[in-house]
Amino acid sequence: MELNVELKCSDTKNVQHFKMTVEDWDSKCVKELKELLENEIQVPACDQKLYYEGRLLRNHNFFPLKKLYLRKGDTVLVECIAQGDLAEIKDLIKEIKEFWNTITCKDQSELLTVTSSKKVDSSSYVSYDYIARSLDQLSFEYFIPWKNAKSLVHRHYFVQEGGFDAFMAVLKFASRRYKIEKKPGSK
Numbered sequence: 001m002e003l004n005v006e007l008k009c010s011d012t013k014n015v016q017h018f019k020m021t022v023e024d025w026d027s028k029c030v031k032e033l034k035e036l037l038e039n040e041i042q043v044p045a046c047d048q049k050l051y052y053e054g055r056l057l058r059n060h061n062f063f064p065l066k067k068l069y070l071r072k073g074d075t076v077l078v079e080c081i082a083q084g085d086l087a088e089i090k091d092l093i094k095e096i097k098e099f100w101n102t103i104t105c106k107d108q109s110e111l112l113t114v115t116s117s118k119k120v121d122s123s124s125y126v127s128y129d130y131i132a133r134s135l136d137q138l139s140f141e142y143f144i145p146w147k148n149a150k151s152l153v154h155r156h157y158f159v160q161e162g163g164f165d166a167f168m169a170v171l172k173f174a175s176r177r178y179k180i181e182k183k184p185g186s187k
Helices: 030-041 086-104 128-142 149-160 163-174
Strands: 002-009 015-021 049-052 075-080 112-116 178-182
Touching (some): 015 030, 030 049, 086 149, 128 163
Parallel strands (some): 002 075, 112 178
């Protein structure tokens, strides 16, 4: 189904109009529409206010779209605080989560050990450079200035996608001691 979308952002006071095609309309709910819009307009689903025929679709995340009785060419209004750079943040969150998965697979009750050998085996090292770069980029490019509508949208998306939980695990990891153990026969 083809849908007209009107996007109003409160930080810029801009109004955008565009058309969007939604496949499998009858099997989707409002939450899935928000997720499709998230990719299209770069606004987290949690920050979108959807209106249809003047009615706010608040707390209707699991309401089936077919019960809205939308017709081809109808317009859905989306209000938001600001638009962000969600595609880039998604990649940074992925790196943090991969690091989190690497460190949580280890026995957390003991001193962490990273094995060092002459032969570089990427699977034996936790990638500190990637995590440091990701956290720096998130901090300085997306979350600062703190009292900015766009950085607020970035922070909401970070939490919505589980980035905050992964960050807390990395922070706990960073506060622990670890040692580098050399394999026998390596210099």
